[in-house]
Amino acid sequence: MEVVIVPDAAAGGELIAEAMAALLRRTPDALLGVATGSTPLPVYQALAARVRAGAVDASRARVCQLDEYVGLPAGHPESYRSVVLREVVDPLGLSPKAFMGPDGAAADVQAACAAYDAALAAAGGVDLQLLGIGTDGHIGFNEPCSSLASRTRIKTLTEQTRVDNARFFDGDIEQVPRHVITQGIGTILEARHLVLLATGEGKAEAVAQTVEGPVAAVVPASALQLHPHATVVVDEAAASKL
Ligand code: GLP
Numbered sequence: 001m002e003v004v005i006v007p008d009a010a011a012g013g014e015l016i017a018e019a020m021a022a023l024l025r026r027t028p029d030a031l032l033g034v035a036t037g038s039t040p041l042p043v044y045q046a047l048a049a050r051v052r053a054g055a056v057d058a059s060r061a062r063v064c065q066l067d068e069y070v071g072l073p074a075g076h077p078e079s080y081r082s083v084v085l086r087e088v089v090d091p092l093g094l095s096p097k098a099f100m101g102p103d104g105a106a107a108d109v110q111a112a113c114a115a116y117d118a119a120l121a122a123a124g125g126v127d128l129q130l131l132g133i134g135t136d137g138h139i140g141f142n143e144p145c146s147s148l149a150s151r152t153r154i155k156t157l158t159e160q161t162r163v164d165n166a167r168f169f170d171g172d173i174e175q176v177p178r179h180v181i182t183q184g185i186g187t188i189l190e191a192r193h194l195v196l197l198a199t200g201e202g203k204a205e206a207v208a209q210t211v212e213g214p215v216a217a218v219v220p221a222s223a224l225q226l227h228p229h230a231t232v233v234v235d236e237a238a239a240s241k242l
Pocket of ligand 1: 036038039067131133134135161165
């Protein structure tokens, strides 16, 4: 595992956007796995800026989702599908056809999970998966004690994660869905390159456990230690407990 400490979130965004641009120059139709939350936004903005400036051609890029809420109505602005379309697909000028994600509104959620794992494999696998980290060490929506071998499946959110994410739902925890679909930890580990970005002091403890603690299901992000090509990018605040 490589750990890169950058001065601030903007520098982390630039660094990872450049890694994505370099990947797209080598592999124009690369499949980029994207995460939601506030942390990755500087990455998407920096990558879109490179596209606008003609520094990289992303026209053949493909994008896939990491996770999704279950039960939000189609088109809800905070469904992760809506977020990825708004923050990544549109700014990069991609067609929605270049984008894949699990169907959180499916009548048969288990079948939707299996279909998504199969679709990722059929697409040739994820070339670079960007990850954020929850304050409890979760990646995607793999909450503590998720199996390190897990596949895409339905999960129940912890109270802590619903509190953390309430800011996207008018600060009202009751509006935060209780169930989600997430790529499993085993699924995530199949990406060819994992890049985790963490910024701010609130992530310092989770980062320390991820990087310096034992590999343990209680800290899902610690599974990155098992991956042959994992990069953890942290700002100085998130690195403060290393
Ligand atoms: C959600 C997402 C994660 C994300 C986490 C942290 O739980 N499912 O993929 O990493 O939030 O979000 P933020 O970056 O806003 O702290």
